[in-house]
Amino acid sequence: MKRIYVFDCPMDVATIDETVDYISDRMDRDKFTQHVVVNVAKIVNMQGDDYLSESVKNCDIINIDGMGVVWAARLLGYDIPERVAGIDLFHNLLARAAQRHIPIFLLGAERGVIERTAQVVANRYPGLDIAGFHHGYFWQEEERVVELISKSGAKMLFVAISSPLKENFINKWRDKLGVTFVMGVGGSFDVVAGRVSRAPQWMQRMGLEWVFRVLQEPRRMWKRYLVTNSRFALMLLDAWRRRPANAER
Numbered sequence: 001m002k003r004i005y006v007f008d009c010p011m012d013v014a015t016i017d018e019t020v021d022y023i024s025d026r027m028d029r030d031k032f033t034q035h036v037v038v039n040v041a042k043i044v045n046m047q048g049d050d051y052l053s054e055s056v057k058n059c060d061i062i063n064i065d066g067m068g069v070v071w072a073a074r075l076l077g078y079d080i081p082e083r084v085a086g087i088d089l090f091h092n093l094l095a096r097a098a099q100r101h102i103p104i105f106l107l108g109a110e111r112g113v114i115e116r117t118a119q120v121v122a123n124r125y126p127g128l129d130i131a132g133f134h135h136g137y138f139w140q141e142e143e144r145v146v147e148l149i150s151k152s153g154a155k156m157l158f159v160a161i162s163s164p165l166k167e168n169f170i171n172k173w174r175d176k177l178g179v180t181f182v183m184g185v186g187g188s189f190d191v192v193a194g195r196v197s198r199a200p201q202w203m204q205r206m207g208l209e210w211v212f213r214v215l216q217e218p219r220r221m222w223k224r225y226l227v228t229n230s231r232f233a234l235m236l237l238d239a240w241r242r243r244p245a246n247a248e249r
Helices: 016-028 040-046 050-057 067-075 086-100 111-124 142-152 165-176 188-192 201-205 209-216 218-242
Strands: 002-006 009-013 033-038 061-064 104-108 130-134 156-160 181-184
Touching (some): 002 067, 016 061, 016 086, 016 181, 033 050, 033 165, 050 165, 067 218, 086 188, 156 188, 165 181, 201 209
Parallel strands (some): 009 061, 033 061, 033 181, 104 130
Antiparallel strands (some): 002 009
C-alpha cells in the first residue's frame, strides 16, 4: 500500500477492496491494526491540534474519505484511484467478519442508537458475531469500558464517536483494547440506525455530503464547515503555488 503526504498528513493510496484485503491479511497474521479515515475537517484540525495529529499519524492505515481531499491530492499531482468512505468500509468489513466468523464490538452513539445499530447489522449480515456493544457516553469510566471491550473476546472494534474524541481514545488505549483491528466510524451508527440519512449518490460523487449534513443540522454544522472548508481552500492554494514544476508522484 503506497503512502503519500498531503499537508503533512500521511495517507494511504488504495481502493476499498484493497483496503479490506490488506486489513484481512494483517488480521490473519495477528498484527494489530489501527485505522482512520481523513477528510477536510480532520486535516484542517490537525494543523492546530498536536494530540489529534499524533493520533492520526500513529495509525497503520489512513484512508482518504472526503472527496475534497481526493481532489486536492489529485490537483497536487497524486494518483488517487477512489475515495474510501468510512461507512462503506465499515459495511465491507462487517461482511468479511460475518464470512470469517470474526467477533466484533460496537462502541459509540446514544444508547438507543447503538442498540438499534446492533439489531440492524445482525440482520443484515447473518452469522455476524457481535461480542458486545456500549454507548458513547462513558468518559467518566473509560477504564471500565476498555476492560469490557478487552474481556468481550472481540477481534474488531468500531468506534462511532465524534472527532477528535474517537481518534484520541483509540490512540490512548490501543494496547489495552484486546482487539486486533480498531477503526473510528464517526456518525455511521446514526446512519445505520436510521436516525439520519446519508447524502444521495450524486452528492457523494460531487463532494457535497457536507452540504447535505448542513441542511440536516444547520445550527450545529454550518459554522464548522464554513471555517474548515475555507481554511482548507487556502491551504490548498498555498500548496499548489509551492508545488515544484513537473513533480513526479
